[in-house]
Amino acid sequence: MNGDARRALAFGLGLWLLLALPPLRRALEATMTLQMLVQMPLLALAGWWLGRALPPRIQAALAPWDRWGVSGLLLASLASMPWMLPRAVDAALQLAWVEAAKFASVPLLVGLPVALSWPRAGFVLRGMVLLEVVATAFRLGWLYLASPLQVCSNYLVDDQQLAGRWLLAVGAAINLVLVWRLIFGRLQGATAPRD
Numbered sequence: 001m002n003g004d005a006r007r008a009l010a011f012g013l014g015l016w017l018l019l020a021l022p023p024l025r026r027a028l029e030a031t032m033t034l035q036m037l038v039q040m041p042l043l044a045l046a047g048w049w050l051g052r053a054l055p056p057r058i059q060a061a062l063a064p065w066d067r068w069g070v071s072g073l074l075l076a077s078l079a080s081m082p083w084m085l086p087r088a089v090d091a092a093l094q095l096a097w098v099e100a101a102k103f104a105s106v107p108l109l110v111g112l113p114v115a116l117s118w119p120r121a122g123f124v125l126r127g128m129v130l131l132e133v134v135a136t137a138f139r140l141g142w143l144y145l146a147s148p149l150q151v152c153s154n155y156l157v158d159d160q161q162l163a164g165r166w167l168l169a170v171g172a173a174i175n176l177v178l179v180w181r182l183i184f185g186r187l188q189g190a191t192a193p194r195d
Contacts, residue, residue: 008053051115
């Protein structure tokens with residue numbers, strides 16, 4: 001294992017273990033916003049670092065199963081879906097086995113596959129994935145803002161609406177970055193001098 005892989009493994013495992021510590025875990029699960037927009041993305045980031053640490057021979061063995069990154073990105077998409085549902089967010093706070101499932105599935109079935117599949121994915125697939133991330137943020141943000149009822153039994157309506165506003169803001173920010181990259185990234189690439 002080379003130095004970069006060792007560092008990636010240390011970052012991934014370190015972040016994963018840090019997030020599992022009871023004081024930090026409780027703090028990040030104290031509000032719906034922190035659980036959905038901080039804890040879960042950090043768990044996925046831990047998995048991403050672990051994916052970067054996989055030896056080349058394992059990555060090469062997985063490559064035929066993940067042609068153009070489709071299989072891995074589909075797995076990550078499917079594995080992340082349950083954690084968008086209010087019922088799963090509630091269950092993770094109430095049942096230890098659901099919490100354990102979240103801590104296992106988000107790094108290993110979301111972050112790690114994205115780390116392996118994103119470099120293999122083409123422009124169109126990456127665009128589709130990013131647009132779905134934006135659409136999901138807008139859908140959930142709208143749901144949490146528009147619902148007059150408490151969708152999570154562990155979080156109050158005010159917290160739910162704050163999460164909704166933050167989800168809309170995150171979706172808008174990602175959308176702006178994508179538009180910026182499409183417009184100005186393409187123009188810069190088109191006008192760059194050729195050797």
